[in-house]
Every structure is written in structure tokens, then in C-alpha cells.
Amino acid sequence: MRRPAAFAPLRHPAFRLLWLANLASNTGLFIQNTAAGWLMTSLDPAPIMVSFVQASSMLPVFLLALPAGALADIMDRRLFLIAAQVWMVLMAGLLCLLTWSGGLGPWGLIAFTFALGAGLAMTFPAWAATTPELVPREDLVGAIALNGIGFNLTRAVGPAIGGLVIAWFSVEAAFALNALCILTLVVSLLLWKREKVTSRMPREQFLSAIRAGSRFVAATPAMHAAIIRAVTFFLFGSAVWGLLPLLVKQTLQLGPQAFGLLLGCMGAGAVGAGFLLPAVRGRLDRSGLVFWSSLLSALSLLILATLHHWAFAALGMLLYGVSWISAASTLQASAQLAAPAWVRARAMGVYQMCFFGAMAAGAAFAGWIAGRIGVEFTMILFAAGAAGGAIAVRGWRLEGVVATPPATVQLARPEPAAAELRAMLHEGDRQVMEAVRYRVSPADRPRFLAAMAECRRVRLRGGAASWRLYEDVAHPERWVELWSIESWAEHLREAARLTEEDRAILARAAGFHNVEGGPEAARYVNVRV
Template structure:
């Protein structure tokens, strides 16, 4: 996801802002556009997303006359999406370790250089298929680095209660670009060639960089020294692993995207084989999806008031499944476009609801890493699903493939009773520093580890049952913020004495628990445990004997 824009983009931003001011009600879909920074960056991202589609069309057009053109065309798409699968997690770690604004700015400058070089080489007639793939892959790497950082800065530029609307506007952004980008690229390539398209793509990076420079981000004082890349990557993986809410959201996304990707994978074949429509007809079908997505974004505020998260999962799954069934049973050019409008609406509402659930739940210290995992699951599910549905269609036919996908989509939605999503949107995930500073006679190095932390509680017999239940919640907090192993033990000689022990990889990791990783919800959980104990707990830090001073 990238950003850029020109006179038309500025005009679009003004028009959208004016529309928002005229029609806005509390919680409306347009409300985040009143924030000047969000509006400027959103417009930049819109132009950049359109540039991504234009870049792809221009690159594919360059290889259509090559021998084995089908292979080269598919490789262009692979070179665009593969970096997201390869580098999403490292990109998320970098976005949490480094200053996100400067990271975005540096990436845009690098992408401008790559895209401008590609435009110059193409204009000189010196770009071949292999070199084109190299440039395409490099641009895809920039997209992989940009996306987690951009997603992670959204909570910094819109109020907390507007995050769902901002997420919906992100889906509008993507679908507007998907609808307009290929059509504009086709027109430009036909009249001026691919070099102009590549040059406009380079311009979009420059515009995004200017928008970032104009963003006067308040200075942020980092807690301690910067986190190291490898440790940050592992910490992000632990957070996702030990966060039931995040795991359930990712599972619901996968259950929806795997059957839903049949549309993105097989729609060209539906247009050509079933509906006997040419390239223009295929563009019409894509536009129907985009119209549905935009309508879904406009309905999101009202849907959030009427439907809970789990009811949204059921409703969108049933609607999308019904749309797939129409394509399977009534493949007519007057029936399929309305079905795709419904599918686009359901897709947008589910994806934006899950993205908003992630944004509302995640603490800032691990936001980009967790959103990178979300993008990895989303993109991987689409890629694997599209490949799988291609194999199914080849084996049993196009219509049966859509029928099977419809059944799986509806069945997945109905599993929500067994596997619901609990978003806990009212929890406090803002930073909270409430642990006392450790006072030690030995001064460990930051790399010393593992560190064994023991916490001793004294509990009355009448409170033991409630204490054990509270400790189970505390276990998750410890593991999300750094503990690799955790245990709770009861003294055999003194039954009222309980000892909690947990292992942290290094002293640096444990200091980060003290300084930056705990949230208001972690504090609430820990205070609930302490309230069931007699007096304050006794905390001890056990250090590796051979590495301590």
C-alpha cells in the first residue's frame, strides 16, 4: 500500500471532506476524513493504490508479446505479491522498533528511485522480462515494508472511537483504486506506453513522501534504548501466540478468505467462459465488487450499532455464500453483477470489522508486528485459496467450484457459535507503568538470561478458588509481554503460600515489561490477583550465576 496524488486527488479529498461535513452524524463513515493528517495520507494512499494497479497493468502489457506470455504475466503478479508473504513479519518488527514516520519516508524515497529508474529504462527500450521482474519484486518489497507501518500509524492520527470508520475507509480506498487503476492504466498504455505509467507510479511515492514530511508528528520519547530486531520479531510472535483474541480474529479471517478467494481467482473465467464477456465485461464485474465494497463502508457505522461482531460474521458469511451460489446456479450477465455487489459488500464489512477489532485491541508496542501477521494471514489465505480453487475448477468444473465454495463459506459462518470472537473493545490497552523498579545488589547485563522471576503470594483458604482463576488470566498477561515459560506452585508445608514463576529470555526483555509493554488491562488483571492475596506479593529476580557481576 502506497501513497501519492496530484490535482485530482486533492480535489477528491476536498469533495469527500465537504460531503462528510454535510452528511456526518456521530460515528459516520466519513468522520475520520475531518482529521487533516488522516485525510492527506488517505488521499495519498488512494493514489498509491491506484498506482500499484497501474504498475501491474503496465508491466503485464510489456510481456504479452513475449513467447510463453501466460507464464510471464503470472510471474509479474507473483513478483508483486510474493514480498508481502516473505517480508510482512520483518516489516512489522521494523515498524515497531523504528520511528514509523521516518521508516515510511525512507521507504518512499527508495521506491521513488526504483520506479523512476524503471520508467527511464523502459522509455529507453532496454527493459526485458527478467529485468522487469526484478524491478517489480523490489517495488513489492517496498509495499511489504509500507503496509504494517501505515496501518500502525492510523491510531495516532484518528481518535480511538473512529478506528472502525477509518478501517472501513481503508477498504473504500482499496476498492476505488482497484476499480479506477486498471482502467486508467489501460488507457495510458494504449496511447503513451508503459513508461508513462511507471513514471506516474514514481510520482505517487514522491507525493507520499511530501505528505509524510508535512505531518508534524508529536515527538515521542522512546522507553529505554531501541529494541533489537531479532528480539522484536520473537516478542511479536509470542504476543500473537498467547493472545486468544488475536488468534480467534485471524482464524475467522482465514475461514472467510479461503472460500471467498474463489471470486478473485476465477472471476476472469466466469467473465470469459460463462458470461461470454470480453475485457470490458470483466472490468464491469470488478466494478460491481468495488461498488458493493463502497456501499458496505457506508453502511458500517449503522451495522456496528445493530450487529455484534459475531452476528456480522454470520451475516456476511451467509450473504457472500448466497452470492457464490448465484454465480454457480444462475451464471447470467444480469444476475452475476448484482451478486458481486452483495459479495463486495459482505467482503468489505467482514474484513474491515476484523481489522478494526485488531486495531482496537492491540497495544502500541506490538501493533505493527501483529498487523503484519494479520496481513500475512490475509494475503496467504487469498493466494492459497485462489490456487486451490483453480485446481478444483480444473478437476470438477467452474460452476461446481463456486457451489463448493458457497457451502464452505456458509458452514464457516455457522461455526461462530462454537468459535466466537470476543473483541473486548472496552478494555484499556493504553500503556501503564505500575511495576516497581527492581532493586538488585547484582547488576546484570542486558543480554544476561534467561531470567527467572518468582512472585510469592499468601492466600486465605476461602479465596483459593478465585485466586487460581485470576492467576490463569495473569498467565496470559505474562506470556504476551515476554515470558517464555510460566508456572504456579503451592507450598506443601504451608498451603496458603503460592509461588508464581516465569522465565524471560533476557534481562532486557524483563526491563521492557517494566517500562513499556504493560497496559491498563494488564494492571487490572494483576490488581485482581493481588486483591485476593494477604498483603503485597514478594518478588525475586533470579539471575544466571555465570553471567552476573
């Protein structure tokens, strides 16, 4: 029997091991979310407090995703992931004990939800950057989609299990089950034999790594498009997360089993859509797929707000799941494909910081509005925002340049002697100024400026702290390109970060130099006086 195309990445043993373990861990995550949301309706049923449960699980990603991405890029990724999971096991265990003892109040629940969210915040960028290590490049898009299918499979199963565990046993039993689920991922990470990446370069410094990642994202239009489209989609779609517990309990007059099953309907829709996505991608580009997913999300919000029957609520959640996996997996794949390996965790950290920040803000804002105009009118308002937002950002195209591995050919460059180089590598404050001098025919000026605009993005993506282009007033054919690098070590990394596309851009700019021998390059190191 032929294996479905969506399952092709599972033929790689390391990916299969971690994918299955992550399946168990994510099941625990949704059991936890279901139990926390339902517990808050008893501790403090105010709409703003119920929405704060979801917001507090998303806010840490907004606050910690970029630092977590920097740490995941400069540390051993396997050990980093293990440490994050151990933290989550401890927090889940403490939450279970406090709930069982009766010592947990509404703000205590929010605090523990935030602490568990902090563990997830540390995990997400590292996990996203790990996927390309587990599968070859030709299976990367499929692996990303399969991660989405697995995540939403647990979204279908986890809430349903959570609702049943709460009804049959207790909320603290659901929290304990979450801790056990996370432990399976810890064991699998311990079994994973990750290949060690060796480098003759010194390890990047934490703050420098954050700055380099931020500059890369700021200079990459494909990342801009993914982030803007994600923020728009998740800001309005997050109303479901913030208001569904109240919709089930107050509007539909149903219990925790129904709450879990409705979340399960969403997961079922997401899983079904995940299997159909390969065929849909053959008909729609990434931008079109996110646009129509946004409109479908608006429709599902409208159904939930206006048709007050469990069957229509189930339909609305099913459609919401379809829209969620279609948009989320497409946007994440776009962001991952735009980032090369050296900065992937940091770039994904920025991306996740933005979309989880949008989700946290949207959930909290939905709760605040619902306290004033009601749950139903709030969801109608967010449905209108989802549709209008999708139209407003449609011009941000996701079909950007796909990052390729760095080129292996190194450019010739004057280097200092070995003793001097060692000194430079260990003196972090010795900033490097790089210069390239061009002679360009005045007739080529407009085309040269267009080429240099692309060069600017290449330099900034590679780690430049600043970039300038100067024209000689007396000799308009003479130009100087200047950019600064934080240290000599960063200057050496700069060459290794250039992709084939980057080198092609630089070569096009150099082609405007009309003097034999090519543009003149020079490097200067700052000297204390």
C-alpha cells in the same frame, strides 16, 4: 451542510493529508494489479499462471509481515514508510521499462509482482500502526473504516482506469501510471511532521521484538478470533482474485475494459457498504457482521459461477464488494483494538501475515483446481467452502477486550544501583527470572487457579518467554509464580506494557493472598559460572 459521520476523521490535517495520498497510491496499486493480470493472459493463459499473479502479490505479506511489523515498532515509522514506497517506485519503473522493451516473460512478471508485493508487505503493518497516531482514540474506529472506504473507492476507480489505459494506450503505460501514483505518497510522507517519541530505554532488538510480538498474539484470545475468522473468510473469497481474469476472457468472452469495470463494480459495492456500515454496526455485533458477510461472499461466488452474463457478473461483483469491505474492515478493527500501541505494528503484522497467506494459498489453489475441473465448478466449490467455513468458525467471538493505553502508575519494585543497571541494559544475554510467592487458602484453590490462568496471559503478553505456577507439596497453601524475561531491559519494558485491564487481573490474583503485606516479589538475574 452536515458532514457524514464516516468522514469525521478527515478533520485532522495529518490524517487527511496521508489519507488522500494513500488514495492515489492505492489507485496505482489496482491499476498495476489489473494490468499484470491481463498481461499474463497473453504471456501464458494457463489458469495456474494467471492465479500466480495474484498469489505472488499476496505471498510477500505472508512472508514479511511479522519482520516488517517489528521494524515498524522499533524504527522511525515515517522513514520506514518512505523507504518502502521508494522501493515500490523503483520496481514499478523497472517493470514498465522491461514491458516496453519486450523483455518481460511470464516468470519475470511474477517476480516483479512479488517485488512490489514485498514493498506492500513492509507498508501494511506500519500503516495500520500509524493510524492511531493521526487521530484521537474516539476517532480510531471511524478512521479504520474510512481507510477501508478509501481503499475500496480506489478498488472501484483503479481497475476501471487500468482497463481503459490498457485499451487506449498499453500495459506499460498502466505500470508507469502506478509509479507516479506511488510518488504522491512519498511526497506526502516527506511533508508529514511526525512527533518524535523519546524514551530513556534502549531500542528493542529486532529478533527480540519479533519474539515479543509473537508471544503477545499467542497469549491474546481476541487476536486468535480475528485471525481465525479472517483466514476462513479470505481463503475461500480469494477465488475471485485468482480466477476473474479467466472468467471474463474465456467464459464471458469480454475484453480488458469489462475486466476493469467488473472490478470497479466490486469497489463500488465496497464504497457503498462503507457508508452504510456505521448504521449496520448499530444492529449487528462484529461477530454477526462477519458471519453474514461470509454468507454474502458465498452467494456472490455462486452468481459469478452459474449466471454467465455481464449483468449478473456485475451484480455478483457488487455483492462481493459489499461482503469484502464489511468483513475486512470489521476484522482489521478488531485486531487493532486488541493490540496496545507498543506492539500494534507487530500484532497487525501477524494478522496480515495470516490473512494474506490465506489469500495467496486460496488464489493459487483455485487456479490449480480450475486447471482440472474448470473455472465455474471451482467457484461453486469455493462458494460452498465459504458458507461452511462461516458456520464452522461462528463460535470465535470478536467482542474481546479492547486494549487501553498503559497505566501511568508504576508498581514499586527493587531496582539495582545505576551503574549496575547500565551494565545490565547492555548485556543482552542476562536473562531475568521473576517470582511472586502467594499464600492461598486451600478452599480458594479453584478460583485462584482460574485467576492465575489470566495472569499467565498477562505475563506472556508483556514479554515473558516462559511461565510456570508451582504448588508446595508439603504446604498446599504456598504457591510460586515464575516467569522468565530475556533481559533486564525487557523486564523494565514489561511494567510499561501493562494496561489497566492487565493490572486489574493481577490485582484479583493478589487478592487471594491471605497474609498481610501482599504477595512477595523477587527478581533474579542469571550469572555465568
